[in-house]
Amino acid sequence: MNDHERVKQSPTRYKLHPAQILLSWLEVIKALIPLIIIVSLDIRDAAQLEWYHAILPGFLLLGLMTSYLSWQRFYYVLEHDRVRIHKGILFREERNLYYSRIHSVNVEQPLLHRLLGIARIKIEMPGGKSEGDGVLKAITLATANELERWIRSQSSSMKQKQDGQVRQELSQEQSNDVSPSHLASEQSAILSPDVMDNKREREYDNTDQTTAYTYKLPFSEVLFASITTVNIGLVITFILGVISFADDILPASLYDRILSVVQMIFPTWWGIVIVGVIAAWALSTVLYMLKYGGFQLESDGNQMSISYGLLEKKKHVFRIKRVQAIVVKEGVLRQVLGYAEVGLHVVSSNKNETVILHPFIRKQLLQSWLIEMVPQFNWVEREKRSPKRAIWSFFKWDILINGLLTAAAVWYFGMVGWWVLLLFVITVPLSYAAHYDEGFTCRDEQLTIWKRDLARYTIFARRKQMVTFQKSSTPIQKKMRLQRMKVKLMGDVGGTSFSTQCLDEQDVEEVWNWSRRDQRAKQQN
Amino acid sequence: MIERENQPMRMLHEKMLDVFRWRSIFSTSLILLGAIVYFVCAYMWSWLLWPAITACIGAVLLFVLYVFIWPRLEYQYFSFVVHEEEMEIKQGVWFRSHVLIPMTKVQHVETETGPLLRKFGLASTMIVTAAGTHKISGLLQKEADDLKSYIGTLARVVDTDE
Numbered sequence: 001m002n003d004h005e006r007v008k009q010s011p012t013r014y015k016l017h018p019a020q021i022l023l024s025w026l027e028v029i030k031a032l033i034p035l036i037i038i039v040s041l042d043i044r045d046a047a048q049l050e051w052y053h054a055i056l057p058g059f060l061l062l063g064l065m066t067s068y069l070s071w072q073r074f075y076y077v078l079e080h081d082r083v084r085i086h087k088g089i090l091f092r093e094e095r096n097l098y099y100s101r102i103h104s105v106n107v108e109q110p111l112l113h114r115l116l117g118i119a120r121i122k123i124e125m126p127g128g129k130s131e132g133d134g135v136l137k138a139i140t141l142a143t144a145n146e147l148e149r150w151i152r153s154q155s156s157s158m159k160q161k162q163d164g165q166v167r168q169e170l171s172q173e174q175s176n177d178v179s180p181s182h183l184a185s186e187q188s189a190i191l192s193p194d195v196m197d198n199k200r201e202r203e204y205d206n207t208d209q210t211t212a213y214t215y216k217l218p219f220s221e222v223l224f225a226s227i228t229t230v231n232i233g234l235v236i237t238f239i240l241g242v243i244s245f246a247d248d249i250l251p252a253s254l255y256d257r258i259l260s261v262v263q264m265i266f267p268t269w270w271g272i273v274i275v276g277v278i279a280a281w282a283l284s285t286v287l288y289m290l291k292y293g294g295f296q297l298e299s300d301g302n303q304m305s306i307s308y309g310l311l312e313k314k315k316h317v318f319r320i321k322r323v324q325a326i327v328v329k330e331g332v333l334r335q336v337l338g339y340a341e342v343g344l345h346v347v348s349s350n351k352n353e354t355v356i357l358h359p360f361i362r363k364q365l366l367q368s369w370l371i372e373m374v375p376q377f378n379w380v381e382r383e384k385r386s387p388k389r390a391i392w393s394f395f396k397w398d399i400l401i402n403g404l405l406t407a408a409a410v411w412y413f414g415m416v417g418w419w420v421l422l423l424f425v426i427t428v429p430l431s432y433a434a435h436y437d438e439g440f441t442c443r444d445e446q447l448t449i450w451k452r453d454l455a456r457y458t459i460f461a462r463r464k465q466m467v468t469f470q471k472s473s474t475p476i477q478k479k480m481r482l483q484r485m486k487v488k489l490m491g492d493v494g495g496t497s498f499s500t501q502c503l504d505e506q507d508v509e510e511v512w513n514w515s516r517r518d519q520r521a522k523q524q525n
Numbered sequence: 526m527i528e529r530e531n532q533p534m535r536m537l538h539e540k541m542l543d544v545f546r547w548r549s550i551f552s553t554s555l556i557l558l559g560a561i562v563y564f565v566c567a568y569m570w571s572w573l574l575w576p577a578i579t580a581c582i583g584a585v586l587l588f589v590l591y592v593f594i595w596p597r598l599e600y601q602y603f604s605f606v607v608h609e610e611e612m613e614i615k616q617g618v619w620f621r622s623h624v625l626i627p628m629t630k631v632q633h634v635e636t637e638t639g640p641l642l643r644k645f646g647l648a649s650t651m652i653v654t655a656a657g658t659h660k661i662s663g664l665l666q667k668e669a670d671d672l673k674s675y676i677g678t679l680a681r682v683v684d685t686d687e
Contacts, residue, residue, distance in 0.1 A: 126655050466627070466630075467626075467627075467630045467654045467655055467656040467657075468624050468625060468626050468627075468630070468654060468656060468657075468659075469624070469625045470622050470623065470624045470625070471622070471623050472617065472620055472621060472622035472623065473620075473621055474619055474620055474621070475619070475621070478621070488654075488656040488657065489656060490655040490656060491656070495654075495655060495656020495657050496656070497656070512623075512625065515625055516610075516611060516625065
């Protein structure tokens with residue numbers, strides 16, 4: 001035990017990689033871009049340099065200085081039960097991240113980080129702030145991986161301590177035995193108490209852990225998956241980007257020439273649209289492949305590690321028991337082909353980020369595979385569905401929005417505007433499908449929700465992890481004995497929620513009673 | 526235990542009606558003010574008058590609705606109850622929602638009071654969970670404090686993931 005005490009008294013302070021100075025300086029420069037443009041334009045126009053031109057270099061220098069100081073002040077310490085992070089230039093801050101409270105650890109390598117050979121590690125805790133409570137913005141990849149392993153081993157050894165007193169005593173004996181050899185090897189180890197605990201962990205591995213599972217997604221499947229996904233948001237931003245790029249950067253003569261060539265090849269705008277759509281699709285395919293290429297999943301029955309990315313690399317590590325919800329998503333095209341994407345919700349500071357458990361799995365294999373990967377969830381069939389009388393509530397927005405659009409079009413374009421009514425041809429089947437696919441199953445400890453917007457979703461959530469349960473209705477719905485429900489779970493900032501559109505009141509009431517604790521206590525008595 | 530089950534829903538304090546009214550007076554009088562300013566401008570520079578007239582009528586209607594009718598409804602449709610294992614909050618005039626919060630998921634409880642609430646001797650109790658904050662606004666300051674400490678003793682965040 002001497003060892004631990006010594007570590008406590010003079011803890012090793014680890015610093016970030018010096019490249020962090022550059023990275024945070026780049027952020028300052030990025031924020032200063034408008035100023036840089038203004039000043040450089042002014043310098044170009046002015047006959048000579050004026051005193052106020054010194055403002056810009058002054059700011060840049062100040063930025064460099066603060067970047068240096070914040071790097072200088074930042075350090076983290078690994079203790080046996082927590083990571084301690086110290087930072088702040090004027091206001092010193094100390095943050096304690098207890099291993100037992102850590103929900104997931106992400107190792108990320110954005111492009112710039114990768115070029116510099118460094119990585120960013122994010123330690124996710126529940127109730128964190130938007131920036132993430134424990135982010136080490138730049139450490140070498142080797143250190144990042146080592147740190148991730150260290151946190152993993154610590155949090156599982158913490159858990160095992162909770163498991164039983166006997167084990168704790170046992171492990172202490174072991175650590176006593178191990179410490180002399182540990183002293184010798186300390187210099188070589190970057191994280192000093194690491195070796196000892198790793199050994200302890202390994203011994204447990206042998207005794208009570210199942211065999212490790214590794215899954216790599218073959219390239220052909222990634223390709224197939226990427227072809228069947230069209231990321232509309234991405235495509236729109238790309239097209240807008242191209243247009244504004246062409247408008248701003250290209251010289252006017254060149255722009256005109258390109259435009260005339262394009263018009264020569266495609267005399268009608270239909271051609272341009274078709275080519276545009278194909279280009280956008282190809283682009284979305286390439287981007288998808290860059291994002292999910294090299295997808296790999298490792299699981300030892302307790303911890304799971306998922307990594308992917310060709311240019312920007314990402315790796316999520318989390319405890320399987322801490323998965324808050326599973327979301328199976330079937331896009332229209334994929335549903336036809338019989339494939340689905342499986343996402344997980346774990347606590348994270350990134351808004352709307354789901355961890356992808358499998359980007360592209362055959363629907364038939366899904367059931368057995370899910371049970372193997374996340375055994376605390378059960379596969380169920382849909383038992384309750386949205387009643388027939390609820391269908392109006394799926395159509396009401398269509399009717400309202402299409403009606404308004406048509407009215408506007410008729411008012412603006414005259415008779416031609418009536419063609420907007422054709423929108424109903426698209427929206428009616430969609431809303432009908434949304435009604436058809438909606439439903440839930442509430443059995444044992446698990447609530448499973450089916451719903452659809454464009455894609456069909458199957459959401460698995462467990463009662464123990466529900467933070468709140470809400471039922472709601474408008475007076476009209478109430479009269480028709482309809483209700484909607486909403487489940488909130490721990491997830492990203494402000495929680496993750498899943499809701500249904502319209503269900504039978506009695507069915508929702510059943511779920512409500514199921515989610516009540518008092519009720520259960522009463523039944524047990 | 527069974528008695529607790531049948532525990533009636535608690536309402537907010539009566540004075541909250543006045544707070545709702547004052548809030549509505551502040552916000553709708555702003556709209557009314559805007560409408561009047563437009564009206565004067567329109568009169569002076571001979572802009573179109575009908576937007577001003579509709580805006581004025583609309584603002585007056587909103588004023589009547591939100592000062593004389595809505596607060597009563599809002600008050601009526603807000604209720605809550607604290608059980609040993611969970612608490613419920615009912616709210617909403619048009620979208621009526623009913624939330625169930627298990628005590629094990631309550632992270633902490635706060636009380637807060639703003640200038641308007643303070644004028645009527647009221648306060649809010651805020652129940653913070655990992656997935657958002659629920660607010661019970663409009664209890665006497667002492668009641669709010671009592672509620673806070675009561676929930677505080679019931680809440681015990683345990684890690685139920687395992």
